[in-house]
Amino acid sequence: MYATLEGLRRFDIPHKFEVVSIISLYAQWIREGRLKVDPAWNTEGLKFSVQDPCKLVRQSLGDPVADDLRFVIKSVVGEENFIDVWPNKSNNYCCGGGGGALQAGFVDNRRQHGKTKFDQLQDTGADVVITPCHNCHTQVKDICDHFGGKWQTTHLWGWIVKALQR
């Protein structure tokens, strides 16, 4: 998101389209009733937490998209099954995988960076951590495995489909 938005801006690249996040669209569609979801499937009360991607939230669209993200998750898994982190949204901790860290090697450093995120997610006690960014996904999964976390790291879309009413 940031790469495209900021790239278009910084290099002043001509374009005719607008850039939107799929997260905002999910939220919009749920609000409009075009995307019907029901959290009833979550009978076991699986607990969810979330990673706000720096590039999407702090660096691009700010708190509104983070609020949309929460709205979508809560609609899909049930309000009471969502456990937020602190700090969150625009002030969120980076997972430590961004900025090319995942590709750069320096695995110990990357994990040391990610330890803050690990502790934060571990403290929520959530069963599932939703990562709406691939970098975050890889890193969150890695620190979970490395530091012995118990959660499952997943994308958002699968859960939406689970809750989907057609």
Add this chain to the structure above:
Amino acid sequence: MSENYNLSKLRTRLKKQIEQAVPEARIDYCLTCGLCASGCPASGIEDMDPRKFLRYLVLGQDDIILQTNWIYSCSLCQRCKYACPMGIDVGRLVYEVKGMRPVEDRPKNLQKSCDLQKAGNSTGIPNDDFVWVVGDILEEIHETEPEWSDLKAPMDKVGAKFYLNQNAKEPTVEPEEMVPLWKILHAVGIDWTYSSKWWDGANYCLFTGDPEDWELTTRLQAETVDDLGCTTYINTE
């Protein structure tokens, strides 16, 4: 034993270079308050933190800056800038320093991801493979999930309202992860398309420190979307 810096004649070559490239750098404004270091998850790694990073620049200790691998621990996340009283974007400066590394001294994989991206996508699979994988998976769904027999994954559909990108990880490693997204879009009923030319949602050229590469990849991407005539670019992450 602490170091001794002889500043009888102060030289700050690196700092000046960065300031030239980033007019809003404001390195000199730093109050050394430590707020950035307090909030940075990378503080302490390689015995560095954002405040020290700035301080070395100010005191002209260029070697330390050019050698530290901390620049690959800084994720350019801008948490420092978010609260810094002077609004200094240390990540932005780190980005410049990354670009100052000779290409051959950079972490191999990172540079490779960017180079591949320039050629099309960060994993380097041929675009045809992407088209094939999409088609293949779609067919499988049609066969195995009758309630989704009308599911679509349009490719290069000129005039579609929405352009959708796809992180290269899915078609290469976990293709089934693409399906939920299609289902959602189908359920909502929007008019969307992939592009077989430029479909990768990631962009690693943002992280290598070479603005030309970043510019190139963004430009190629923009052209693709405009060529298709889509009015909305949906970013999937």
Add this chain to the structure above:
Amino acid sequence: MPKGSVLVVGGGIAGVQAALDLADSGFLVHLVEKTTAIGGRMSQLDKTFPTNDCSACILSPKLVECGRHLNINLLTLSDLVSLEGEPGNFKAVVHQRPRYVDPTKCIACGLCAEKCPKKVDNEYNLGIGKRKAAYLSFPQAVPLKYAIDPDNCIWLKKPGRCGACAKVCPAGAINFDDKAVDHELEVGSVVLALGFSPYDPSELDFTGYGRLANVITTMEFERYLSPSGPCMGHMERPSDGKEPKRVAWLQCVGSRDINRSCHPYCSSVCCMFAIKQAVIAKEHAHGEFAPSIFFMDMRTHGKGFEEYYNRARENGVSFHRARVHSILPADDEGNLRLRYVNEQGGIEFAEFDMVILSTGLEVDKNTIKLAERLNLELDEDNFIKTDVFNPVATSRPGVFVCGAVAEPKDIPQSVMEASAAALEAGSILAPARWSATAVKEYPLERDIHAEPPRIGVFVCHCGINIASVVDVKAVTEYARTLPDVVFSQDNLFTCSQDTIDQMVNTIKEQNLNRVVVSSCSPRTHEPLFQETLRDAGLNKYVFEMANIRDQDSWVHKNEPEAATVKAMDLTRMAVARVRGEEALPYHTVKVDKSAVVIGGGIGGMTAALSLAEQNFPVTLVEKSAQLGGNANNLFRTWQDDKVQPYLAETIAKVNNHPRIDVQLSCEITEAGGSVGKFTTTLSNGQNLQHGVAVVAVGGKAYSPEGDWQFLYGQNDKVHTLLEIDRMLIDESEDFKATGQAVFIHCVGSRIPERPWCSRVCCTHAIDQAVKLKEMNPDMDIFMLYRDIRTYGQRERLYQKARALGIIFVRYDLDHIPAVSEDSGQLIIKTHDPIVDAEITLQPDLLVLATAIEPQATGSSVAKFFKCAIDAHGFLLEAHMKLRPVDFATDGVYLAGLCHYPKPLEETIAQAKAAAARATIVLSLDEVPAESITAQVDPAKCVGCGVCVEVCAYNAVSMDEDKNISLVNADLCKGCGACVAGCRSDALTLQNIGNEQIMAAVEAAFD
């Protein structure tokens, strides 16, 4: 002729001070306050630094005085709408919103608020806790009148729906039909004292403010500490009401920030504010208490502040030089966690029960709108723009400004400016002095000498303050049984206007000749009741108070029966005292309408000109052969105003002024007398009679020595700031070739020998560095500092200096920079804490920012006028907070460096303030002198002469013929030193002599 009235806008401490100074010096003042009561921000504070005085207690008398002043027209719930005309002749429109409670009827019983069903967030307590739609903002409110808040009142929103207040009000004061009024006022000048708003940190999500219950602001914490606050002064944290044990303060929230809050300036007061809160909270706490303050630079630059800081550190307040990015929840209990990085880069974690944000000061949005309406210029930070050399003048002639609305500042500074603004506002109206004012007329005084005592006792409920504990009715009944008491009565609020009026009638009807009020503190209320006696034709000295509130109901809340007995005891003692009291004459002294100003620097010259321009003759005494003092060596102010042209102009004005007599190379050799009538002898033999004196004897630069010498005087590349200024004045070309320059801050300041911060040196040094850098951009400049103290908008200069590439390296007393030389080349070694490295510099120029010390002459002048000096030799003002230019000795005022180090603009403001205070005396024909004076019983006096020695006012002399002592009533201050000193019991003070004291003591054991 100009109008003889002034409009003062803003009823905070600055507005109140300006109003009082103006009204006391002969002008009618319209005081406009937007809320229901005057008092402003200061009234919301619990304690004030550095004296730890109770804020309400020191403020309240001023508010009461303001509320009762015959020549102050108080307009609450009012806003200035427009201002037309010119200096001397303005037309102002003031819009007054309805109060819905008739202030002439309201007796402040509080029943309306008690019965009002509508609960509203209490904005006076910054939203903590609730008040009602019918309310009184705080117990000491002036006027002490309830109001109805139309935004929340049920009836006003829907007439007929509630009206509970109207039903219960015993005075019939509720008036739902009250209407707004537009007052058209004709005034000659205007003083704006609009104050500030505390910065709202809600937008700073990383602080957690508004999201984490136990993150609050300093202003909010002040309400938690205050006895009139939502927790009655018990320290509680919001989440669970538990007393916090570990509390952190985070400095600079919304200050020194160009990123999120867009406040590049320093708010000046928050460092001391936080230290004070830490100290006071520690006192409030039961048991262990661990306060921590997280800061960038500790800014304790005011008088007594640095020592306060040192004491706080010694007493267990921990200080961390670190800013904290985010406040994090530590657990589900409401505790908080901070992750911070120490100066060396080490990561540390700490847990707290509560975190307090030291939020800065900003200009209120309404001020910006008002400035637009009045066509006043604002500066880049939206503060009202002023002139450096006239710090209270706005861009519009005839409109003056004071207090935090012109730049963040503390209370003493605001009070100083208030007096200075009063001077300016009054000065242009000097010909109209006393033209618009009313004079208080008292009825003829009844001679009670021959009458047997007829004592009246008035017992006060003080709303519920007394009555909720003490059985007031019983005390009233009891009082009637005491000998000579012929009347007793209880009142809800004895001080309310209607009760006061009624008391006048009662005194007359009952033919009372002694009065006792059992209520609150004489400090705040005695003058009011004494005046009531005079209104009823009695002498004001046949009056006594029993404090059955502060000394009884407030301290014995849980023992109502015993408290009632104690109230009876206190009342009985007061009755015993008053019984023997006699009418005393009201002494006055005729005022010599001229002044002596001592010191011919900027401070002295400004004071002299300020008085002379109002036509009061002034003798200006300067000990050197030249006027100008330290300003002779100053290049420019931090805002780039050149000092020398201003100085030359000022000197010329002084020399040419027909009413100023300049005496150079001259000192004072003797002084006597008291306010209104001083006699001073000069070293040239001249004898002066004058009504007031202003002391502005200045200060001097410390000459570096010992550890702080840094080769000064030994290597010609080492200079002081003043020497560099001299070179800049002389347009020296020397700096063109300088490759590297180093400045060392705090040379001789903030060390045990000189434990004060010299306040000006950071700004001065940085400004010089900026100047050098501008002259020679290639110059490398290093500033070696301990804390940068560019308070207020001077912070912009600090930012500018950094932006120019000037490098700041911190040092502390464990790492004092080492300066050596090698064949004349300076070598400096210092330590940079951030990268933990030693830095070697080889400058061509080393500048020392040396301390400012008091002049030795200060203490001798102080002695002549019986004024005090502090432990360091600076002159000591009457009260650090509220009387910053007065001495304890009436009629003598102070200004400039002799009071404390300060920059030029503050010296000018203080000098004008001193002149304002002096003007009050000079504008009167006579001033009241002490009525309670010492009396000698010739039969007992043995002529030992002890009294002559102990009297500090030279009021006692010996009658050589009769060998007994004589007291000059004009000079006697009634201090009682002689009474205590007399071994023969020959001396006594009228009405507070042995007779009264013994009577009271005996009564106590009855």
